[in-house]
Structures are given as structure tokens and as C-alpha cells.
Amino acid sequence: MIQKKICMLGSFAVGKTSLVRRFVESIYTDKYHTTVGVKVDKKVLNVGEQETTLLLWDLEGAETEYDLRKSYLRGAAGYLLVADGTRKDTLYRALSLQLRAEETLGPVPFLLLLNKSDLTDMWEIDARERAAIEQKNWKIIDTSAKTGHGVEDAFRSLTEKMMEKHNG
């Protein structure tokens, strides 16, 4: 059995916990509950013929790269950077958290999730900003923990990338 640790990184209230709950339990609740510390969940995912146990580390929101504890990242095979499409500042925070994560973990696979795609009429992140990020060869996936849009795709894509690295 292959086990991989994934960290959820992002500012507060971007939907990290909701994304994990949607992926693991297929549950969503509108009420916001802040995360303190870290909560670890498990989910088994089949990628190709390989069964992989994902350990999902849902970290409390980090407002600066210095809020992100390196010890939480230890042993992670990949991470999901989460930003809230309706709050542009959360994208900038995700960008600075990525630097911190890469400094700690090295070049492990990661994806940028623009969450709350059910509220695109309220989005502050526009095509120009997306294009600038995509120019860095980052993969961006729009997600909605509320509707489930893009959630399975996000975790599966990251797992595939981690498995490519694992196998190759």
C-alpha cells in the first residue's frame, strides 16, 4: 500500500477544510468553522492500477509564510494551494505560501485551486492574473466545495503527479 501525505495550504476561510470534507465524506456545510492546528484525514484513491492512501493534512489558515509551520509540511509528497476566488488577497498569500513550501519540501508536485467557483459573479481574480500564474507553468483548477465542482479532479490530478514522481 502506497501512502502519500498532502498538505492543504492557504489563507483562512478559503475552503481548505470544506474541500477535504467534500472529497473524503462528500459533505458540505455553509457555516464557517475556523481550523486551529491541524486535522489529518485519510482517503484511498485508485490511480491507474495503484491503490494510494492519501493522508490529507488540513492546516489552519496561514496569513503569511511565517505562519506556516515547517514541521507540518515534513514528509509531504505534494500540496494543494487554495485561494478564494472572491478574495484577491488570498491569491497573493497562496503565492507566498508556495515559496515557503518549496523552500521546505523542494520541488514536489502542487496545484493551485481557485475555490468558490459557485460564486464566479463575485470573483476578484481575473483572466489577466490567471494568465500570469499559468505562465509559471502552474496548473490551476477551479473548485467549489459547495457543489463539488473540480474537487475530485483536483485531488486526483495531484495524486497522479505524485505517483508519476514516485514511479519515475
Next chain:
Amino acid sequence: MADLPGPIREFIDALTDELLAPAFMLVSDDGGLIDWGGALSSYEIGGMEENMQVGDHVPFLMGLLPLDSGSVFLPKVQTAPQVFADVYLFRRHEVTWILLLDATDDVKKRQALQQRTYDISLRATELEHEGRTLYDANSRLAERVKEQTSELSQTVVRLQQELAEGRQIEQALHASEARFRSLFDSNVMGIVYFDSAGNIFESNDTFLQLLGYSRDDLKRGLLTWSQIAPIVAEVGSSNPQETLRQQEFIRKDQTRISLLFATAPQIEAPGNRIGFAISFSQPKSTQASS
């Protein structure tokens, strides 16, 4: 700590037991469990067996073992619903010690404060959004008001022009009426107003004199079309282009008089007509003096 007297050390141990529920696991370099103890059950960690792979059994330890050197601190790890532990990993004598200390109360306190702080921050963001939406709506409204004001100004200018034109028309009409009134009063010709039923309701003095009636007769209604022109079937003509013709009228004294006569529709009172009469047998000056 080494020079603390026995009772103090015992008190600290008791206090730690009571407040921090210490628990431990001792793990070999291959991740196998060597020993465990303390209040592990309060973190809902159970079913431990010697040599079991700790990383498989305790998810948050996966990927952390073996610890090559130094120590790792994982604050506030949720080990079960509403149960949190501060987790310390450190290496001593070729094995890794894992120490858990209860952090649940600390987390609860911090959670309440953090929740409140973030709720306020999110509300502030919402208000900022609303403010921006209102500002945009206000800008659109101001733009619309500007457009409508411009349209209104153009309408006002157009109305003022129409009003000025109306005043000019009115003045022209008054001038025309004044000119006609002077013609009416000059008694150069007989002028008479009548309706489609043959009722004569206005006349100048010349017309009255031509037919031998007084103004008092006119007021009393003695002057009617049937009396002055009984042989004419129709009262005037509906043809506005009616030509001047010779017509015989009956005077009050029942004598007959032949007049050059024409009628025209009265523009301001549709259905009524104006008649113009000139005596070609007797000049006006002669009549006036007779």
C-alpha cells in the same frame, strides 16, 4: 530541574498528569513500535501492538518517521473529534520518542477567539464588496442621471423653441384679428357671422344698415337668415372656396336689395361662417347718409 526538591518534582508531575495528560510512544528506526504508555486512550489512540508500524496506525505520524536527528514539534494536532495534542518527537539513543500533551483546552480558547476574528474579517470583506457594488451602482446611476439631464435639457430647449414659435403664431394671430377687427369696424363692407342653423349672432353696422335693422333688433334675435334670405335653400355654403356672387336679401321693411355677397368658414369656430356683403347699387357713403 535537577536541583528541585523531591516534593516539588512530585507536585509538578502530578500537575502535568492532571492538566496535560501525557502519553508516549517509543519507535525504532524502522517505524516499529517498541513501547507505549501514559494517557494514550484520552487521545483515542488504542489497539497498540509491539512492532506494529506506527505510521500505519497513527496517521499524523506517517512520513515523519524515522526521525534522523533533532526534534519535531507538531502543535495542536487533532487526534479525535474535539481532542487535540501537542506532539513532540525527539531522538534519544537510536530510538524516537513521541510525546503527546493535551492541547484541547488551549485549542478551544484559541478557536473561539480566532473564529470571532475571522468572522469579523470576513464581514469586513463582505462590507467592502457591498461598498464597491454600491459605488458601482451609484456611478451607473449618476451616469444615467447625467444622460437624462442632458435629454431633459434638450427637451426644455425644444419646448422653449416651440413656445417661442407659439408666441409668434399667437402674436401673428392677434395682429391678424386686429387687422380684421379694424376692417369689421371700418364699415367698408357689411360683415355678418352666422351658424349652420341660420342664426345671425354678430354683424357690423354696415350690414345692419344695408338690411334696415338696428343693433337692438340683432340682440333680440329678429335678424335671422330665413327672414333676410328665404329663397336661399342653404345657409351659406360648405365650400370654403365660395366665390363672390350677387344675392338678393329682404330688408326689414320687406323691400328687396341686391348685394354682392360671399361667405367663408370661421376658422376658430368650425360650422360657423362669415358673410361679406357689398352694395353695388348704393355706395356706402350714400347709404350712410340716407
